[in-house]
Amino acid sequence: MKRAFSYAFLTLLVYSLNGQSDSISKPSITYNAFVDAYYAFSFNDPLSKNIDYAYNHSRHNEFNVNLALIGAKYSHNRLRGNLALQAGTYPQFNYAAESQIMQHVYDANVGVRLHKSLWLDAGIFGSSHIGFESAISKDNWTLTRSLCAENTPYYASGAELNYEPSEKLLVSLLVINGWQNINDNNSNKAIGYQVTWKPNPKFGLNASSFYGEPYNVPDSVSLMRYFNHAYVYVHPTNYLSFVLMCDVGLQQGKRNGSLDSMWLNPTFLVRVLPNKKWALCARAEYYDDSRGLVFTATPGGEKFVTTGTSLNVDYLGIENVMLRVEGKFFSSENNVFVTRNGLSRTNAILTASIAWWF
Secondary structure, eight states: OHHHHHHHHHHHHHHHHHTSOSOSOOOEEEEEEEEEEEEEEETTOOTTOBOTTOSSSOBBTEEEEEEEEEEEEEEOSSEEEEEEEEESHHHHHHTTTSOTTGGGEEEEEEEEEEETTEEEEEEEESSOSSOSOOSOGGGSSSSSOOHHHHTSOSOEEEEEEEEEEETTEEEEEEEESSSSOSSOOSSOOEEEEEEEEEEETTEEEEEEEEEEOSSOOOGGGOOOEEEEEEEEEEEEETTEEEEEEEEEEEEESSTTOOEEEEEEEEEEEEEEOSSSSEEEEEEEEEEEETTOSSSOOOTTSOOEEEEEEEEEEEEOOSTTEEEEEEEEEEEESSOOEEETTEEESEEEEEEEEEEEEO
């Protein structure tokens, strides 16, 4: 079966490439860089200097770099590719389970055009198919990431079949190593899809999914997870925008059991741009992981059921530079936040950053 599938796939690939026109212009290579320097202060004042449940802007009372990124992009009518290297506290914490050399790889992927709007891309992708937010802070409405983004895959390793007939529609089918991992510790592979529909500049929908083993553990103890993420954004005016996003995850409570355990995470963002130099964004979020599926080990062993709010102010008056300040507050049903003297139900964090790019 596997040999037949491989043969059919290679036949399709060769046939498709042979059918492409060679008349399109010369290939191009573009270069890019991004640096996000920050200072964050948690009023819980943790001795470890690590801010709870944060992979971005995660160090307390310390000037540091969240992400320094340098990359190149190759583009041609039948071939495309990305290579980007990274450093900072974001890869330090979010890629901690990967080998040391792979922690510095943000993008390393190549794609071939199979037919018109159909591409096959494979490799390591610094931005996964899930979510409204990415690791590159300038592209996000808020400085720090939502609980939704911090607890779903930022990156992926695998293959994607992407159909994009226009700027209004993208349909992707994926086979990846797992729930945000490059190094794979089992024989399972995960599958997923993404559908993005933007009929006009004022409205858009996105739906993404993941089905596979989430913990990157050996086959003998693996469980299966089925996860859905969706968001809708609305731009009623040039100065006002809304985003509503939601995660719903289902997981086996025991090996070979049914998908009977669930978590839920709705998030709402509203952004105001009074002029070209300033932007403000308010966020409200709720995370119910009372079954301990995502937050598998909180400091006190308590279940994670938490509400968060934040307010973000951006200054955009300098070309290719973004100055940002954000205040954020969490309130939980249980003592899940570390303080200098123990545990707390709450945490308040103030974060500032300067981001530059070309």
